[in-house]
Amino acid sequence: MIPSESTTEKKPFYLGLCLAGAISAGAYTAGVLDYLFEALERWEQARKTEDPRVPTHRVIIDLMTGASAGGMTAAISLASLFDQIEPVTGLEGAYKDFQGYNKLYEAWVRLTADEMLPELLENSDIAQHGAASVLNSNFIDKIAKKMLQVDTRTMRNYVSEDIEICLSLSSLTGIPFIINFGNRLTNEALLAPHEVEDRYITYNHRDYGHFIVNSPYQNDGRIPVSFWDKEDEGLKTLRDCAMATGAFPVGLRWRAVHRLGKYLNHNNLINPNIKRPLLGIKDDEVFSTVNVDGGMLNNEPFEIAQKLFLGVRNRKLELGENTEATILMIDPFPSVEDVQQIKPKSKIRLKSIIGEIYSTMRTQLLFKPNDLEEATNPNIFSRFLMAPTRKAHNGDKIIGSKAIACGSLDGFGGFITRDFREHDFQLGRRNCQQFLRKHFVMPIDTTNEIFQDGYANPEAVKTYREAIKTTDPAGNSITKYVLPIIPDIDLSTRSGKAQEEEKPHYPVFNEVTMRNLISKNDEAIKERLKVLLEDNQVLDLHNLLIKILVEAFDDKVSDFIYELIIDDLKTHRLIR
DSSP: OOSSSSGGGHHHHEEEEOOOGGGGGHHHHHHHHHHHHHHHHEEEEEEEHTOOTTTOEEEEEEEEEEEEHHHHHHHHHHHTTTOOOOOOGGGGGGGGGOOOOOOIIIIIITOOSSOOOOHOOOHHHHHHOOOSSSSSHHHEEEEEEHHHHOSSOOOOOOOEEEEEEEEEEEEEEEEEEEOOOSSSOOHEEEEEEEEOOOOOOOEEEEEEEEEEEEEOOOOSSOOOEEESSSTTTTHHHHHHHHHTTTOOTTOOOEEEEEEEEEHHHOOOOTTOTSSOOTOOOTTSSSEEEEEEGGGGGOSOOOHHHHHHHHTOOOOOSSSSSTTSSEEEOSSSSSSOSSSOOOOOOOOOHHHHHHHHHHHHHHHHHHHHHHHHHHTTOOOOSSSEEEEEEEOOTOOOOOEEESSSSGGGGGTGGGOHHHHHHHHHHHHHHHHHHHHHHHHHHEEEEEOOHHHHHHSSSSSHHHHEEEEEEOOOHHHHHHEEEEEEOOOOOOOSSSSSSSSOOOOOOHHHHHHHHHHHHHHTTTTHHHHHHHHHHHTTTGGGGHHHHHHHHHHHHIIIHHHHHHHHHHHHHHHTTOOO
């Protein structure tokens, strides 16, 4: 019997999205989200028919966190959810000839050119910003300005009206703190620290751009954002933070973020002791910071999503199946592969130590074993992990960066050709469909009231249950049945699952074709290098020495770089 008044109208299931750093592999994350939003939209439309086969519970996207490309994707997704969305269907190869408008597809597949190397190597940014990065980053400004503009006023039932978003920032400026180790610093002294001789001052470089939509300021540091007002200051700051979190160190240009001091002083993610203002930061004055890639200091801000759910949003987040909220982490690079670990030997030169110091810092910042283990534990329902997966021609399962074309060149491979980005976007859609059906699930005999009510009608259970093959503790093969948290509905009939998304063809290039594609940028590379050296006066080099270096680059260094690129593309099986 179906309850006359669904308890889930009062108690929905809340979804938080955590989007990890990805560089050009943001195309994969974008594809995942495109299918997720489409599935939620189809479910919402089917619900209006009151067909008894349609599950009745609600899943509501409540918050997003993200870093680097994941943070940029989170911001673009947020804008998409308040605008029209035309999904990039993957049926019958249609994704290869998509003619519609989709913010996620525009930002990560179309970008500003099919082949991005000419734009990345062009020098138009030098006059405006100086040689601030190895690559020209002006394309990011164009995308951010266009993608965070909302042209329609669309509200969706599967999105919280006051949804919040938190983007990781790596602040080179730093946020100043005074730490009190005793009682010698009085409250008055803390407010006027320069009058105190005995004080301990430090700087926190892990920063966050924290926003809430359609809500007035609540004295908690969350910056209000309105997509309906194109001159909204919060929207401008969100745009700046989206560019800042994706400012890959050295490769892409640093970004400035300007915020009123109250947004730092009142935010317990930034200022844990919100009763005490940060050193030298006044509520009513603008505090400006220089920022690079948010993924440098927090590439997977899962713990931030968890803290936000448990904090002001007050969502019941439990490990077991009776949770009323969950966090889905989408990570194109869930593991560090093929690492050559340094070993003790008689001679380890300075250059090796310098390289290993950076690698160690980077890897340790990504090391969150508890989060990853719990995200993949089938008995834990408050967190899920989704990563790229595909089958090779021989049937082998490939997971992680090797499964996506944009995973090549440490994530920069997608800038070579649109073919790489197009594949990864569609793979993201296909992976998401399979994930919703077989992994993002509850047991068929769940004790969670939300899903008991949502699947109260036996016809809904019969229509959308999934059979999962697994093994018992003794190693015997068994079949268990599960219910999808988000049903993948065929809107035309509502009596079955949506048509299977097409498996994209992995883009493999002839070696000669790829060499020609890369080498035609040879002159642009040399000119870019020359301008970078001249503008930065590296090691006070004189023009003559610069000229010698550039000429040498033409004969030796360029060949070396090309071979590294070709070898990496071969490793990712993108060249035959």
